[in-house]
Amino acid sequence: MSNAKTMNPEPQSASASTQGSTASIAILAVAAFVIVTTEFLIIGLLPALARDLGISVTTAGQFVTLFAVVVMVCGPFLTAALANIERKRLFIGILVLFAFSNALAAVAPNVWVLAIARLLPALALPVFWGTASETASQIAGPGKGGSAVSRVYLGISAAMLFGIPLGTLASDAIGWRGAFALLAGLSLVIAILMFISMPTVRSSQPASMADQAKILKSPFFLANVGLSILVFTAMFTGYTYLAEMLEKSAGIAPAQVGWWLMGFGAVGLIGNWLGGLWVDKKPLATTAIFSALLAVGMAASTVLAGTSVVFAIALGIWGIANTALYPICQIRVMKAASQAQALAGTINVSAANGGIALGAVLGGLSIAAWGPGNVGYVSAAIAVLAVLAAALVSKLLPPEPRPAV
Numbered sequence: 001m002s003n004a005k006t007m008n009p010e011p012q013s014a015s016a017s018t019q020g021s022t023a024s025i026a027i028l029a030v031a032a033f034v035i036v037t038t039e040f041l042i043i044g045l046l047p048a049l050a051r052d053l054g055i056s057v058t059t060a061g062q063f064v065t066l067f068a069v070v071v072m073v074c075g076p077f078l079t080a081a082l083a084n085i086e087r088k089r090l091f092i093g094i095l096v097l098f099a100f101s102n103a104l105a106a107v108a109p110n111v112w113v114l115a116i117a118r119l120l121p122a123l124a125l126p127v128f129w130g131t132a133s134e135t136a137s138q139i140a141g142p143g144k145g146g147s148a149v150s151r152v153y154l155g156i157s158a159a160m161l162f163g164i165p166l167g168t169l170a171s172d173a174i175g176w177r178g179a180f181a182l183l184a185g186l187s188l189v190i191a192i193l194m195f196i197s198m199p200t201v202r203s204s205q206p207a208s209m210a211d212q213a214k215i216l217k218s219p220f221f222l223a224n225v226g227l228s229i230l231v232f233t234a235m236f237t238g239y240t241y242l243a244e245m246l247e248k249s250a251g252i253a254p255a256q257v258g259w260w261l262m263g264f265g266a267v268g269l270i271g272n273w274l275g276g277l278w279v280d281k282k283p284l285a286t287t288a289i290f291s292a293l294l295a296v297g298m299a300a301s302t303v304l305a306g307t308s309v310v311f312a313i314a315l316g317i318w319g320i321a322n323t324a325l326y327p328i329c330q331i332r333v334m335k336a337a338s339q340a341q342a343l344a345g346t347i348n349v350s351a352a353n354g355g356i357a358l359g360a361v362l363g364g365l366s367i368a369a370w371g372p373g374n375v376g377y378v379s380a381a382i383a384v385l386a387v388l389a390a391a392l393v394s395k396l397l398p399p400e401p402r403p404a405v
Helices: 014-053 062-081 087-106 111-140 145-197 209-217 219-239 242-248 254-278 283-303 309-335 338-370 372-394
Strands: 004-006 201-203
Touching (some): 014 062, 014 111, 014 145, 062 111, 087 201, 219 338, 219 372, 254 309, 309 338
């Protein structure tokens, strides 16, 4: 990964500079929301999309797999290859690509065209994710990078939490095609706003990839990446088909599913806060705790489906653990490779998407074999494996260097 430098335009007052950087970072956060929502939106649309295209929900779920596999395989390579492109131009290009691909999805006459519409943004998403926080830090200036990065990640977190339920609600109101069309329009609007307000941000000569790639020789780092794959597999074996589970097992009316997903995301904000409190000091222990909580929430939601209030509590536990594990895994992997955190973060995004893809496949297979009422048990079993794996990974932790005598 490279470090970016903001080219300074004409001299301006501190107030004007602050207002400009605040606006730019806000637009970058909204761009993050639109871009990440494009990946996860389809999860909330699976039942409607499957009905309209005449395919099974399991088959439709493989659009999630396709997107995740492309991100996993292409992410690190594309991010490294595009590292020297000026950031404003890069982000606008990505947003235009997202506008086109979402528009194509909105008019897709069959599954093959829809597959192309999903493949194109999957190529660009990891490039954005790998460079957005770095760019926000450069725009904000010295001493303000942490706050800027947190605002960008707020957009990413909001997409993960609310992108799916918002898509489901939009689908009920304007159809799944209308939901994709709405995303296409938003992508284009954000591209225009970015062109108007975002400063030029150039990258310096990137660090040697050979030096950064040395982290791939660390058993502890590789074990942490493997743990992320396992955690995200557990998360998405159930989460990919949560809308289907709510409809078929819990008896939620299709028009109400979006609101249930919205509540799932809103409660998840508690997990995001709790995970952030603990992960810096005990990343592996925090991963194990929330993976165990995830297993409890998934299994309890399956057992209690259809029991209203008690089911809602169980689903809330699932949501808290599910949301907490996003930043926990990212921070844990980056802390395992402090000498190359940017590359480590990008690799973790690829690992997470590998888990998302595998989870979508396993969830689809479990539904085909045992029905949507049992997918929570399969997810919970994988989450228990993640708890055990976290304990094994801790044994690979390098010893602390002794102070010089």
